Amino acid sequence: MNRFAALLDRLAYEPRRNAKIRLMADYFRATPDPERGVALAALTGKLAFTNAKPGLIRTLIAERTDPVLFEMSYDYVGDLSETVALMWPAPPKAAPAANHPPFLSEIVEGLEVLPKRDLPGQLAQWLDGLDETGRWALLKLITGALRVGASARLAKTAVAALGDIPPDEVELVWPGLTMPYRELFAWVEGRAERPETLDPAPFRPVMLAHAVEDEGFGGLAAADFAAEWKWDGIRVQAVSGRSLEGERVTRLYSRTGEDLSAAFPDLVAALDFEGALDGELLVVREARVQSFNVLQQRLNRKTVTAKMLAEFPAHIRAYDLLTEGGEDLRPLPFRARRARLEALAARLIAGGHDRLDLSPMVPFASWEALAAARADPAGAGAGPDAAAVEGVMLKRWDTPYLPGRPKGPWWKWKRDPHTVDAVLMYAQRGHGKRSSYYSDYTFGVWTAGEDGDVLVPVGKAYFGFTDAELLEIDKFVRSATVNRFGPVREVLHAPDEGLVLEIAFEGLARSTRHKSGVAMRFPRVARLRWDKPPREADRLETLEALLRSEG
Amino acid sequence: MRPEDLLCPSPKGLYSPAGDFYVDPVRAVPRALITHGHSDHARRGHGQVLATRETLDLMALRYGANFAGATQALAYGESVDINGVRVTAHPAGHVLGSAQMALDWRGLTIVASGDYKDAADPTCAPFAPVRCHVFISEATFGLPVFRHPDAAAETAKLVNSVGLFPERAHILGAYSLGKAQRMMALLRQAGHAAPLYVHGALTEITDYYEAKGMALGPIRPVKGVAKAELAGAIVIAPPMALTDVWTRNFPDPVTAFASGWMRVRARARQRGIELPLVVSDHADWDGLTASVAATGCEELWVTHGAEDALVHWAGTRGLRARPLHMVGYAEEDEDAQAAAEGEPPPAAAEGEAEAGAGDGAP
Ligand SMILES: [Zn+2]
Ligand SMILES: [Zn+2]
Numbered sequence: 032m033n034r035f036a037a038l039l040d041r042l043a044y045e046p047r048r049n050a051k052i053r054l055m056a057d058y059f060r061a062t063p064d065p066e067r068g069v070a071l072a073a074l075t076g077k078l079a080f081t082n083a084k085p086g087l088i089r090t091l092i093a094e095r096t097d098p099v100l101f102e103m104s105y106d107y108v109g110d111l112s113e114t115v116a117l118m119w120p121a122p123p124k125a126a127p128a129a130n131h132p133p134f135l136s137e138i139v140e141g142l143e144v145l146p147k148r149d150l151p152g153q154l155a156q157w158l159d160g161l162d163e164t165g166r167w168a169l170l171k172l173i174t175g176a177l178r179v180g181a182s183a184r185l186a187k188t189a190v191a192a193l194g195d196i197p198p199d200e201v202e203l204v205w206p207g208l209t210m211p212y213r214e215l216f217a218w219v220e221g222r223a224e225r226p227e228t229l230d231p232a233p234f235r236p237v238m239l240a241h242a243v244e245d246e247g248f249g250g251l252a253a254a255d256f257a258a259e260w261k262w263d264g265i266r267v268q269a270v271s272g273r274s275l276e277g278e279r280v281t282r283l284y285s286r287t288g289e290d291l292s293a294a295f296p297d298l299v300a301a302l303d304f305e306g307a308l309d310g311e312l313l314v315v316r317e318a319r320v321q322s323f324n325v326l327q328q329r330l331n332r333k334t335v336t337a338k339m340l341a342e343f344p345a346h347i348r349a350y351d352l353l354t355e356g357g358e359d360l361r362p363l364p365f366r367a368r369r370a371r372l373e374a375l376a377a378r379l380i381a382g383g384h385d386r387l388d389l390s391p392m393v394p395f396a397s398w399e400a401l402a403a404a405r406a407d408p409a410g411a412g413a414g415p416d417a418a419a420v421e422g423v424m425l426k427r428w429d430t431p432y433l434p435g436r437p438k439g440p441w442w443k444w445k446r447d448p449h450t451v452d453a454v455l456m457y458a459q460r461g462h463g464k465r466s467s468y469y470s471d472y473t474f475g476v477w478t479a480g481e482d483g484d485v486l487v488p489v490g491k492a493y494f495g496f497t498d499a500e501l502l503e504i505d506k507f508v509r510s511a512t513v514n515r516f517g518p519v520r521e522v523l524h525a526p527d528e529g530l531v532l533e534i535a536f537e538g539l540a541r542s543t544r545h546k547s548g549v550a551m552r553f554p555r556v557a558r559l560r561w562d563k564p565p566r567e568a569d570r571l572e573t574l575e576a577l578l579r580s581e582g
Numbered sequence: 583m584r585p586e587d588l589l590c591p592s593p594k595g596l597y598s599p600a601g602d603f604y605v606d607p608v609r610a611v612p613r614a615l616i617t618h619g620h621s622d623h624a625r626r627g628h629g630q631v632l633a634t635r636e637t638l639d640l641m642a643l644r645y646g647a648n649f650a651g652a653t654q655a656l657a658y659g660e661s662v663d664i665n666g667v668r669v670t671a672h673p674a675g676h677v678l679g680s681a682q683m684a685l686d687w688r689g690l691t692i693v694a695s696g697d698y699k700d701a702a703d704p705t706c707a708p709f710a711p712v713r714c715h716v717f718i719s720e721a722t723f724g725l726p727v728f729r730h731p732d733a734a735a736e737t738a739k740l741v742n743s744v745g746l747f748p749e750r751a752h753i754l755g756a757y758s759l760g761k762a763q764r765m766m767a768l769l770r771q772a773g774h775a776a777p778l779y780v781h782g783a784l785t786e787i788t789d790y791y792e793a794k795g796m797a798l799g800p801i802r803p804v805k806g807v808a809k810a811e812l813a814g815a816i817v818i819a820p821p822m823a824l825t826d827v828w829t830r831n832f833p834d835p836v837t838a839f840a841s842g843w844m845r846v847r848a849r850a851r852q853r854g855i856e857l858p859l860v861v862s863d864h865a866d867w868d869g870l871t872a873s874v875a876a877t878g879c880e881e882l883w884v885t886h887g888a889e890d891a892l893v894h895w896a897g898t899r900g901l902r903a904r905p906l907h908m909v910g911y912a913e914e915d916e917d918a919q920a921a922a923e924g925e926p927p928p929a930a931a932e933g934e935a936e937a938g939a940g941d942g943a944p
Binding site: 041046096099100101104109110117121 | 858
C-alpha cells in the first residue's frame with residue numbers, strides 16, 4: 032500500500048501525460064500480482080468504498096491525540112484525511128513485527144468481508160502499519176474520496192506500455208476482465224495469449240469532431256460532406272451481442288466508455304439488435320424530442336423508478352453503425368456505414384422497435400444553404416424537434432470511423448447563442464442566501480503553455496444553473512478543492528479530472544484586462560457536463576476565431 | 583533574580599541586561615552573539631560579533647570581510663566571559679557552524695538554541711542537548727503534522743525519478759546555505775555519483791563546505807552547460823530560482839524541492855512542485871518535543887514559528903512556557919510562502935472584474 036500510495040502522490044503532482052504513463056508503467060513493472068491488479072482497479076475507478084465516515088476518523092484520532100493540537104493542525108492543513116495521516120502517532124518501536132505494512136490487496140479484501148463493528152480496530156491497525164503517504168491514501172480510499180491524478184484510459188495505456196500493445200487493444204479486452212487482471216498482465220508481458228473477450232458487448236473508443244470556427248469552410252467542398260443535426264442530448268454507444276451461453280447482453284456506454292446501462296434499463300431492455308451503434312440519448316415524449324433540461328431531470332435522479340421511466344422515456348437517435356452481427360464496419364467509409372445503419376433502422380422500426388430511430392440527414396447544396404438550415408432547423412426539416420437541435424454535424428462521406436479526434440473528417444457547427452465548454456477553475460462563495468454555497472464560478476479553456484496545454488480563465492458565471500445543480504457544483508467544489516484563498520477555492524482542473532461547464536454567452540469582446548485577451552458578454556452556465564472529461568473542453572483559439580468573425 | 587535579568591525579548595532581538603549583548607539581533611547592535619549563518623539570524627553591521635569560526639566565515643562570504651567591527655570565534659565546548667556572563671557554544675545540528683548559546687550567570691543557565699534539528703546530517707556536528715533552567719526554542723515546524731521522514735528515503739525518490747526520466751533534467755530547489763550541501767551529501771550516500779550542477783548562488787558556500795573537508799563529489803557550475811548535456815542531470819538551485827525563467831534552459835525539467843514545508847500537499851501544489859522532498863534542517867514536532875524534554879528545563883520560551891501549539895504542549899506536560907512573539911525570523915522558504923499566500927490568485931482577481939463585464943447584457 033505504501034508503494035501504491037507513493038504512486039498516487041506522484042501522479043497528483045505530475046502534470047504531463049507521458050510522465051504519468053511512465054510512472055504507472057514503472058509501478059506495474061515493479062509490483063507483483065495480485066497487488067498491481069488491485070492497484071489497476073483503483074486507478075481505473077473500479078474500487079468504490081464508503082466504509083468509513085469522517086466521524087469515525089475523527090473518533091480514532093481523538094483517542095490518540097490532544098484535541099487542541101488536532102484542531103490547530105486541521106486548521107492549518109485544511110483536509111481531514113491528510114491531517115490525520117500526518118498526525119497519526121507512530122506505534123512504539125518495540126511493536127510486534129507482525130505489523131508489516133499492509134498490502135492494498137489485503138486491505139481491499141479485508142474491507143469486503145469486515146463486519147462493521149470491527150472496522151475501527153482494523154483501520155487503526157492498518158494505519159499503524161503504514162507511512163504518512165500510505166495513511167493518506169488509505170483514508171481517502173475508505174471514505175470514497177480517493178482521487179487519481181490520471182484517467183482510466185491513461186492507466187490502461189500504461190498497462191499496454193508494459194508490452195508492445197496498442198492501448199485500444201487493451202480497451203477491447205478490458206470489459207471481460209476483472210480484478211486482479213492477472214491474464215491481462217500476463218498477455219501484455221508476453222507470457223500468455225490475448226485474453227478472450229468474454230464480454231459480448233464491449234465498448235469501442237469513439238470518434239470525435241472538431242469545432243468549425245465561424246470563418247471557416249475555406250477549402251472544404253460541400254459535396255464531400257454529409258450533414259446531420261447535432262442533438263442536444265448525451266452521446267452514447269449502444270452495444271448488444273450474445274454471450275457464449277446465448278444470452279443477450281446489451282450495454283449503453285458514455286463516450287468515455289462509462290457503463291450507463293443501470294441508469295437506462297428501459298432503453299437497454301428495448302434494444303434488440305446485434306452490433307454497436309453510435310447515437311444520441313434523448314427523452315422523447317409523444318414522438319417529440321424534449322429539451323436537454325428535461326433529460327437533465329432524469330439524469331439527476333439517483334434511483335430509477337417506474338414513475339420516472341414512464342415520465343422520461345429514453346430513446347436513441349442513431350447516427351452511425353460500428354459493428355453489425357460480428358462484422359466490424361469501422362474501416363468502411365461513412366457512406367457505406369450510413370447505408371447499413373439505414374437498413375438496420377428500417378428493419379428494427381418495421382419490427383415494432385419504438386425506442387430507436389434514425390437521425391435524419393440535412394440535405395444541402397452549398398455552405399450558404401447549410402448555414403441557413405443551421406439558423407432555422409425547424410424550417411429545414413427538424414420540425415418540432417428543432418428545440419433539441421444545437422447545430423449541425425459535418426461528416427466526410429469517404430472516411431472510416433477513426434477513434435479519437437482526427438483533424439478533417441468530422442466537424443461540429445453549433446448554433447447561436449454561442450456556447451463553449453469550459454473547465455471550472457475557481458469557485459467563490461456567493462452573497463445573501465447563497466453565502467454558504469460556492470456559486471460564483473471562474474472557468475477556463477485550453478491554450479498552449481510552456482509544457483503542453485494549460486487552462487486560461489476566460490470568464491466568470493454566477494447564474495444559469497438550477498438550485499439542484501447549484502448543490503451538485505457546491506458539493507463538487509468542496510470535494511475537489513486544491514487551494515483556498517479566503518472565500519475563493521481553487522478546484523481540481525486537470526485534463527482528466529474536473530468539471531466541464533457548458534457556458535452560453537451573447538458575444539465576445541477584446542479585453543486587455545484579462546490574461547486570455549477576451550471578455551464574454553452575459554456568460555451563464557447552460558449545463559453541467561459531468562459526462563465530459565476536461566481535456567475535451569474548448570480551446571482559446573475557438574474564442575479567438577469567434578472574436579475575429581464578430582469584428 | 584529572574585531569568586529576564588539574564589535574557590529577555592526586545593524589539594532588536596533577545597537581549598542580555600546582565601551581559602549587555604544580544605543574541606541574533608535583527609538590527610545593528612554594539613555586541614551580538616550569532617547562532618548561525620542564515621540571513622535572518624546573522625545580519626551585518628554589528629559592533630562586535632561572537633560566533634563559531636564557520637559562522638563568521640559564512641557571514642564574511644555573504645557580506646564581505648567587513649561585515650562587523652570586530653569578530654571573535656568560539657569553538658564548540660569553549661566558553662568566554664562577557665560582563666560576568668559565561669557564554670558557551672554547543673552544536674545545534676542545523677547547518678555547518680550552527681551553535682546553541684548557553685548563558686550561565688549566578689547559577690542560572692539559559693540556552694538560546696537558534697535553529698536546530700536532532701536528525702542526522704552529514705554536513706554538520708550533531709545537536710547536543712544542554713541541561714538548563716530555561717530553554718529557548720524555535721517552532722518553525724511546531725505542529726504535530728510535521729513529522730519529517732527519513733532523509734535518505736526522500737533522497738531516494740529523487741534518484742529513482744532520475745532513473746525513470748533519464749531524458750529530463752531534475753532541478754532541486756534547496757536553501758543555499760546548508761540544505762543544498764546536505765542534499766549533495768545525501769545524494770552521494772544514495773550512490774548518485776554523477777556530477778551535480780549548481781546555480782551560481784550556491785558555488786561559494788559549497789566551495790567553503792568542501793574546504794572544511796566535506797567530500798561532496800564532482801560539483802559543476804551549470805552556467806554555460808549545453809541544454810542537451812543536462813538530460814538526466816540533477817541541478818541544485820536556490821528555491822527562488824524554481825519559478826524563474828532560468829528554468830527554461832533545461833530539458834523538460836522536473837522541479838523538486840527539499841523542504842519541511844513539502845509535508846503539506848497544498849503547500850507543494852501552491853508552488854507548482856512536481857517532486858516534493860520532505861527534508862528539513864529544522865526539528866520536526868517529535869524532535870522539538872524530545873529536545874525540550876532532553877534539556878530538563880523548568881521553563882520553555884518559544885521564539886518563532888507555531889508558538890501556540892508548542893506552548894500548549896508544554897502546558898499539558900506541566901512545563902511553564904511562553905511565546906516570545908519575536909519578529910523577523912523566517913527562513914527564505916517561509917518568506918516566499920508568506921508572499922504567495924498574501925496574493926490572491928490571478929484568476930480570481932480577473933473573475934471579480936468579469937462580474938462587471940457582464941453588466942448591460944439582456
Ligand atoms: Zn536557520
Ligand atoms: Zn530561523
